Amino acid sequence: MATRNVTGGPAESGAPSADELDVRNVVLVGHAGSGKTTLVEALLFASGTIHRTGTIVDGTTVSDHDDTEIRQQRSVNLSVAPLVHDQVKINLLDTPGYADFVGELRAGLRAADCALFVVSTAEPLDGATRLLWDECTAVDMPRAVVLTKLDHPRSDYEGTLAAVREALGDKALPLYLPTAHAGEANVPTALIGMLSGRVFDYASGSRAERDPDADESARLAAARGELIEGVIEESEDETLMDRYLAGDEIDPNVLIDDLERAVARGSFHPVVPVCADTGLGTQELLEVMAGAFPSPAEHPMPDVTTVGGRQRTDLSCDPSGPMMAEVVKTTSDPYVGRLSLVRVFSGSLRPDATVHVSGHFLTERGHEEHDEDERIGALSCPLGKTQRTVASARAGDIVAVAKLSRAETGDTLSGVDDPLLMRPWTMPDPLLPVAVVPRAKADEDKLSQGLTRLAAEDPTLRIENNPETHQLVLWTMGEAHADVVIERLVARFGVHVDRVDLRVPLRETLSGHGAGRGKHVKQTGGHGQYAVCEIEAEPLPEGSGFEFVDKVVGGAVPRQFIPSVEKGVRAQMERGTSAAAYPMVDIRVTLVDGKAHSVDSSDMAFQTAGGLALREAAAAAGVSLLEPLDEVGIMVPDDYVGTVMGDLAGRRGRVLGTESVGLGRTVVRAEVPQTEIVRYAVDLRAMSHGTGTFTRHYARYEPMPRTIADKLLTA
Incomplete structure (x- = not known):
């Protein structure tokens, strides 16, 4: 590691400069309202990057990265804020805390090498916070825990720390203890360094270092042992614990080295208390990030292949190696056009270079595979809405790239002579369908282009033109996500859409056996139209499709017109036979008789007669509606299993x-009609207090209960 400031040594700060700086990519993870964006602003202020908390050079707050965020007053995007501390460049990646935007969180986890897990001491630790911790665990992300809002009236530091350790594991241990002067109403004004034994006092408005008083020394003695033992347990020196238990004084630098290694491999999670409003703990947190967090070179490389599919295991975070980067975020700026936030994994990226853009893994979401060369534009360091031009970006750094007109989120950038392909991070499935229609003709003309642009930016958005219901459906992560997509259509592209009720693609089949006679006779000037056919129709088992049987004898229907009857029946099946006009499936139609005219019979006449015959047979046999069933897998804490199963019963679900x-x-695994789970993404989140997740897959069609079907047919 480049620094040794974990114990609370002096810190240096300055503006980001060039390639000599070491880099740390740190993603902030936490529930909405935990104080992530406020913490980013406080760290920028503490490092001297901005002049006062809440502003940047142009007066724009760090959170004001997107007009939607300004209007909704919540983070919905992954954003980057670079700073420099002690000659280490730290790229802070702020992620949304709402479950609807977990795709942005996963993009941030991909771009980062370590995480700050932010927990508010003013709110109880809930299940949604545990899910966020699991997101970090799933990608083996090293992390530290930051306890915020220490000055809040409801702040409970000790209770929150205990809850964190219970939920996240006993390897979450504090590096600093907050302490307050007498008469400070329990608002912390200083931190006791557990490894250094020094107190860092912020009571005067700036940090001052001093010796602990008697009370602080007693607290330090009571708590320091557990931290040291926790660090020693992670040490590769097997004699260290024996020496410590024997009473030897362990060199703090030895403990710091072991702490760094334990944090880098994700087996130890230091806890740092921070009060963003007063600055308490900000310098200490900067020291932890610069001195104890792993560098990009220590983080494993993602899975890489050539475009042809050959595995590549020889790549590393080497600025002189083959150029390889990944687009982790795409945005459209009204002034500079499309901006791509890029993490450079190998080699170096320079302005005006030509790169190969590869995208191969999102075809199931409507994205075409693409391989093409593009010339990139300027490189910049983003900070809110401010773009600071940089000369290059080396391996391990994060940079904004202009003019990548075809690159989408998740695409790989590599050298044109050696095209590479990185498998992107796992994208969450959008499970809330929202049907929309353009408000006016002018909106209809621009809608397709706007949605295509938004889908290129946001892999969690899937666009479906349903061929059965003829609806345009936006598959989103939740109501908040849907609101953001619709608002961006208006703000960026001037496209207005209205929500409409989603139509589930039902189907029809016959309830029993029926016979029908189709007669199409018309006499006009010249040739007329004449065709008569008689059929019998019956239902088939689910999934059988359509069977057409010819039992005509004696040439009642000429051979050349029998395919015409079948074609007419098939066309009527597509249109449906009931008032609801759902497609008809799984039937057998037998042509038994008919009549023809030597002059007036034609292909079109027998097509029409075949359709009329099927409609009459369906009226005689009766029509049953079929509804699609999905197999769902719902994961919830054990406390909510009963609630979920009771809710499924109310949705006509069958628990498997x-x-x-x-x-x-x-x-909980179950089969549930699609008509009953249109809004299940929202309903499950409500009934499980944000802790439930689910998957859904089409299973089959089954008959809809008669009472429900009759209501639909009547309507």
């Missing part, structure tokens, strides 16, 4: 079984 998956969670 339950399975414990550990950590106090259970997966």
